[in-house]
Amino acid sequence: MEQFRKILKKVIEPNSVFINCPFDNNYFPLLKPLLFTLIYIDLTPKISETSDSGKVRLNNVKDLMSISKYSIHDLSRMEPLNKNEYPRFNMPFECGIDFGLKMSDEKKYASKKFLILEKENYRYQKVISDISGNDIKAHNNDPEQMIKVIRDWFKPINLNIPRHKEIWLAFNEFEFVNEEILVKEGYDPKDINSLTFSDIIENMKAWIQKYKGNQE
Amino acid sequence: MGKKINSTNLSDKFSKAASTNHGRVHVVPSKDGWSVKKEGAKRATVVKNSKESAVKAANSIKSMQRVIVHKKDGTIQKNIKKSDRTQ
Numbered sequence: 001m002e003q004f005r006k007i008l009k010k011v012i013e014p015n016s017v018f019i020n021c022p023f024d025n026n027y028f029p030l031l032k033p034l035l036f037t038l039i040y041i042d043l044t045p046k047i048s049e050t051s052d053s054g055k056v057r058l059n060n061v062k063d064l065m066s067i068s069k070y071s072i073h074d075l076s077r078m079e080p081l082n083k084n085e086y087p088r089f090n091m092p093f094e095c096g097i098d099f100g101l102k103m104s105d106e107k108k109y110a111s112k113k114f115l116i117l118e119k120e121n122y123r124y125q126k127v128i129s130d131i132s133g134n135d136i137k138a139h140n141n142d143p144e145q146m147i148k149v150i151r152d153w154f155k156p157i158n159l160n161i162p163r164h165k166e167i168w169l170a171f172n173e174f175e176f177v178n179e180e181i182l183v184k185e186g187y188d189p190k191d192i193n194s195l196t197f198s199d200i201i202e203n204m205k206a207w208i209q210k211y212k213g214n215q216e
Numbered sequence: 217m218g219k220k221i222n223s224t225n226l227s228d229k230f231s232k233a234a235s236t237n238h239g240r241v242h243v244v245p246s247k248d249g250w251s252v253k254k255e256g257a258k259r260a261t262v263v264k265n266s267k268e269s270a271v272k273a274a275n276s277i278k279s280m281q282r283v284i285v286h287k288k289d290g291t292i293q294k295n296i297k298k299s300d301r302t303q
Contacts, residue, residue: 029289175290206227210234
């Protein structure tokens with residue numbers, strides 16, 4: 001109960017976006033453009049590190065949800081990665097928590113908005129039909145489409161955000177630099193575990209800030 | 217979990233990389249074709265229907281020192297130096 005009261009006291013940050021997605025190397029090529037797009041359009045991604053010491057991860061997730069005005073829940077990878085593995089319920093589970101949080105205080109969280117991502121249109125109707133009526137978009141497992149879907153969803157909120165093509169081209173340029181620097185530093189750029197998410201976000205921020213500054 | 221590193225040091229490198237121009241030209245697959253973009257430019261110089269014609273267009277840019285051909289996920293497929301091309 002005390003924990004719940006603490007959450008209710010937290011202030012919602014208007015530029016924060018909570019991200020609920022898989023953390024594996026198969027998803028990494030989609031996570032990078034997702035993070036990059038949010039930073040490019042001046043938003044702040046909030047993503048929980050996969051193993052936070054000293055704090056239960058779920059509490060951390062709940063804290064991030066409670067301060068984020070926006071949430072992006074990617075439900076495209078619920079099925080097992082391999083035939084003999086189990087399905088992955090973390091994403092729909094966290095999505096449910098976020099909906100529960102919003103419903104726990106309709107007044108405080110009135111402005112909270114959710115974007116649900118899927119790999120193909122209308123698949124959610126078969127697996128999690130309760131979310132019908134929310135904004136559900138398909139990225140088709142395509143990094144450029146991921147950028148377009150995210151950018152287009154935020155466009156009505158911020159009319160000044162650039163075309164998706166500008167972000168896609170910038171992302172490609174960043175990927176070259178990312179690969180070059182990380183390989184030189186002894187990291188594997190394809191491994192999601194090479195750096196922490198906060199490092200990845202810091203690197204993107206530093207690059208984007210300078211890149212956009214050069215164009216002004 | 218990823219390794220926590222000296223992030224200031226690393227992010228400085230990213231910041232520096234965004235402000236240097238090595239005459240690189242990027243060939244990027246897009247929904248509307250293959251875009252040819254000079255490093256640091258906001259828009260594509262030209263968009264071609266095929267990768268081959270995009271690489272050819274990139275090679276013809278005067279300031280070009282290197283052509284970077286990207287895959288559909290943004291990663292690098294080919295990194296062609298001007299000197300390699302002229303050999």
